[in-house]
Amino acid sequence: xxxxxxxxxxxxxxxxxxxxxxxxxxxxxxxxxxxxxxxxxxxxxxxxxxxxxxxxxxxxxxxxxxxxxxxxxxxxxxxxxxxxxxxxxxxxxxxxxxxxxxxxxxxxxxxxxxxxxxxxxxxxxxxxxxxxxxxxxxxxxxxxxxxxxxxxxxxxxxxxxxxxxxxxxxxxxxxxxxxxxxxxxxxxxxxxxxxxxxxxxxxxxxxxxxxxxxxxxxxxxxxxxxxxxxxxxxxxxxxxxxxxxxxxxxxxxxxxxxxxxxxxxxxxxxxxxxxxx
Amino acid sequence: xxxxxxxxxxxxxxxxxxxxxxxxxxxxxxxxxxxxxxxxxxxxxxxxxxxxxxxxxxxxxxxxxxxxxxxxxxxxxxxxxxxxxxxxxxxxxxxxxxxxxxxxxxxxxxxxxxxxxxxxxxxxxxxxxxxxxxxxxxxxxxxxxxxxxxxxxxxxxxxxxxxxxxxxxxxxxxxxxxxxxxxxxxxxxxxxxxxxxxxxxxxxxxxxxxxxxxxxxxxxxxxxxxxxxxxxxxxxxxxxxxxxxxxxxxxxxxxxxxxxxxxxxxxxx
Numbered sequence: 001x002x003x004x005x006x007x008x009x010x011x012x013x014x015x016x017x018x019x020x021x022x023x024x025x026x027x028x029x030x031x032x033x034x035x036x037x038x039x040x041x042x043x044x045x046x047x048x049x050x051x052x053x054x055x056x057x058x059x060x061x062x063x064x065x066x067x068x069x070x071x072x073x074x075x076x077x078x079x080x081x082x083x084x085x086x087x088x089x090x091x092x093x094x095x096x097x098x099x100x101x102x103x104x105x106x107x108x109x110x111x112x113x114x115x116x117x118x119x120x121x122x123x124x125x126x127x128x129x130x131x132x133x134x135x136x137x138x139x140x141x142x143x144x145x146x147x148x149x150x151x152x153x154x155x156x157x158x159x160x161x162x163x164x165x166x167x168x169x170x171x172x173x174x175x176x177x178x179x180x181x182x183x184x185x186x187x188x189x190x191x192x193x194x195x196x197x198x199x200x201x202x203x204x205x206x207x208x209x210x211x212x213x214x215x216x217x218x219x220x221x222x223x224x225x226x227x228x229x230x231x232x233x234x235x236x237x238x239x240x241x242x243x244x245x246x247x248x249x250x251x252x253x254x255x256x257x258x259x260x261x262x263x264x265x266x267x268x269x270x271x272x273x274x275x276x277x
Numbered sequence: 278x279x280x281x282x283x284x285x286x287x288x289x290x291x292x293x294x295x296x297x298x299x300x301x302x303x304x305x306x307x308x309x310x311x312x313x314x315x316x317x318x319x320x321x322x323x324x325x326x327x328x329x330x331x332x333x334x335x336x337x338x339x340x341x342x343x344x345x346x347x348x349x350x351x352x353x354x355x356x357x358x359x360x361x362x363x364x365x366x367x368x369x370x371x372x373x374x375x376x377x378x379x380x381x382x383x384x385x386x387x388x389x390x391x392x393x394x395x396x397x398x399x400x401x402x403x404x405x406x407x408x409x410x411x412x413x414x415x416x417x418x419x420x421x422x423x424x425x426x427x428x429x430x431x432x433x434x435x436x437x438x439x440x441x442x443x444x445x446x447x448x449x450x451x452x453x454x455x456x457x458x459x460x461x462x463x464x465x466x467x468x469x470x471x472x473x474x475x476x477x478x479x480x481x482x483x484x485x486x487x488x489x490x491x492x493x494x495x496x497x498x499x500x501x502x503x504x505x506x507x508x509x510x511x512x513x514x515x516x517x518x519x520x521x522x523x524x525x526x527x528x529x530x531x532x533x534x535x536x537x538x539x540x541x542x543x544x545x546x
Contacts, residue, residue: 071377103445104400108344111392119388119434123380131373149433152440161392164437168430171421175535176371179544254525257440264444 010233012037015085017078019068019125020095022047025144025189028225029092034061041081043068044095068095068121078128091129092142093122093166098159101203102271110203111158118162122169130173130182137181142232143170147190147246151253151260154267155204174237187228187239190246204271279305279329281350281357283398285337285390286364288315290463291413294497295361302327309335309346310364337364338382343393357398359409362391365465367428369479370472371544379470380427387431395438402451409452411504412439416457416517420524420531424474424542443509454504459517460490474542482541486534489516 016033020026022044030042030053043066044050054061066077081088097117099110122143133139148156149163170186177184224241231239240246252259282299286292287308293315296306300323308323310316313334320330335342350357366386368379391412402408415422415432422429439455446453460483469479483490491514499513512518524531 103395103442104403106396106400108393108396111396112389115389115392119384123384124377126372127375127377127380134373148441149437152437152443154441154444157395157438157441158392160441161388161434161438165388165430165434167437168418168421168433169426171433172417172423172426172429173372175421175423175532176426179539180373261444268444268448 014038014089015041015081015087016090016092017041017043017081017088017125017129018092018094019043019066019121020093020144021053021063022050024094024096025187025221025224025228026092026094027053028221029094029228030061031222032225032229038090039085041077043077068124069116071124074124074128078132082132087136088129088132089138090140090142091125091133092144093125094142094144095121096144096159096162097201098156099201099203100155100159102155103157105204106158111161114158115162115165118159119165122166126169126173130177133182134177134180139182140232141173141177141182141184142228143184143186145170145186145188147188147240147250147253149188151249151257152264154264155271183235185232185237185239187224187231187241188246188250189224189241190249279303280359281305281307281355282359282361283307283309283357284361284363285309285335286362287319288312290363290465291458291461291493291497291500292361292363293319294493295363295501296323297494298497298501299359300326300328305329305331307331307333307350309333309337311336311338337386337390338366339385341385341389343390344397347393347397351401356401356405357408359411360394360398361411362394363413364390365413365428366468366470367425367465368470368472369425369474369542370470371424372426374472375427376472379472382470383427383431387428388434391435391438395442399442399446399451399453403445403449406450409454409504410446411452411454411456411500414439414455414457416459416521416524418457419521420528420534423535424538424544447509452504452507452509454509454511456500456504456511456513457517457521458491458496458500459514459520460488461493461496462490463493478542482538485537485541488520489514 016038018026018030021030021042027049033040034057039060041062041064042053043064046065050063053063064077066073095117097114099114143166145166146163148160149167153160174184227241228239284292284296287296288310296319306323308316316332320332323330364386366383399410412435414436417429418433418436443453496513500511503511
């Protein structure tokens with residue numbers, strides 16, 4: 001995908017670390033940033049897509065294998081980047097996993113898995129990189145939230161919980177970071193990319209129905225990445241996707257949460273009808 | 278068979294007062310907290326009212342103790358009827374001064390324990406179509422809380438969990454309650470993890486915000502009364518209700534509050 005000219009100018013010479021760049025929105029963001037003039041460090045667990053990012057631009061793209069929940073490994077990676085480049089200008093926290101299922105079927109291990117990647121991973125990234133940004137007095141952080149942090153979502157409680165964490169973190173951090181010249185942006189996609197909804201991640205219900213029910217829209221990760229990058233370069237604080245529908249649900253949850261009840265009941269019904277024997 | 282009530286953070290503050298409010302014959306309390314002497318005192322007070330009380334020292338900051346505790350009760354064929362997750366940890370200080378250890382501690386006590394409760398007791402309650410889980414949030418859920426980011430993040434997460442699970446709880450007749458207390462005079466304020474700020478500054482900050490500070494006993498009584506009436510979203514005291522409304526719907530007002538907060542904590546622009 002082509003990077004818009006305005007995006008290019010503002011990213012020239014920047015060093016950006018992207019977590020979760022092996023799939024979904026993270027991968028799409030990394031692909032869009034590949035030839036933007038920025039030096040990027042896409043991080044993820046081992047994956048073909050991750051390695052293929054550096055094809056043709058191995059000078060500026062450095063795929064890094066990293067388990068973001070492993071703090072010591074993260075420290076090593078951050079130290080290496082700072083030793084080599086001298087700074088990290090941008091941090092994109094795109095890593096995320098989900099588990100879909102009724103409360104009765106979601107076990108302790110599922111909760112720990114989801115909170116481990118979405119919460120601990122993000123905290124590790126911010127705890128290690130944000131202080132270096134504060135010290136330099138500049139930097140950009142993009143957190144991947146979701147509108148379900150505010151609306152809640154039946155059948156995706158661990159994911160909603162982890163995104164709630166990101167929302168609270170974002171709101172508080174934003175007020176602080178502006179004092180230190182660091183800008184913090186929150187992306188609020190209103191849909192699950194297909195990568196998030198792999199079959200093994202759905203513990204109850206029929207995957208096709210669940211996927212249909214849990215998406216505000218059917219679109220590609222590339223389109224989301226495009227909207228996010230544009231918003232980021234314009235200095236937006238919250239980036240909704242799809243821009244109108246997601247914002248509409250967000251406001252609804254904010255002002256009249258009870259209006260979302262019928263929607264949630266429908267989700268719940270979907271699980272019950274399609275419950276696998 | 279006695280009604281089994283589990284309370285985390287039962288040695289002081291809201292947890293202790295909730296235990297004392299609920300005390301009475303026919304109830305069996307499991308009190309979970311770190312400091313045993315205080316816990317024993319609460320247990321003695323409960324026993325005097327005719328209730329049974331079992332003290333369980335657990336350091337939720339470090340141990341990953343909850344699933345083990347739940348399994349242990351299940352093995353003894355004890356079914357939990359009510360859970361109150363009152364244990365809480367909070368730090369005051371800028372994010373760049375907050376250490377990995379602080380994040381870990383706050384995450385484990387506030388959020389991971391709540392998640393464990395929702396993953397173990399809650400499904401079992403749904404299967405039985407009875408029971409009650411009470412989670413504690415905060416007014417910061419509505420606006421963010423700079424200088425206490427880990428606390429705010431974990432509380433916002435609890436709010437999201439409550440909203441996601443409420444329809445399922447309602448359908449099966451399980452009570453899933455979210456409580457948003459205002460500023461309560463609890464030892465939480467004495468046990469802050471302080472990073473780059475002094476206790477004196479934090480106290481001044483709390484005073485400068487001019488938020489009414491209520492007593493834990495009154496708050497606990499209101500919470501229990503409202504929960505027993507079946508309210509799933511409990512805000513107490515009532516004056517906080519207005520504050521929440523303003524923070525939620527006019528975000529710029531919270532910014533003014535934050536400015537005041539930064540000034541009294543000595544954070545320069």
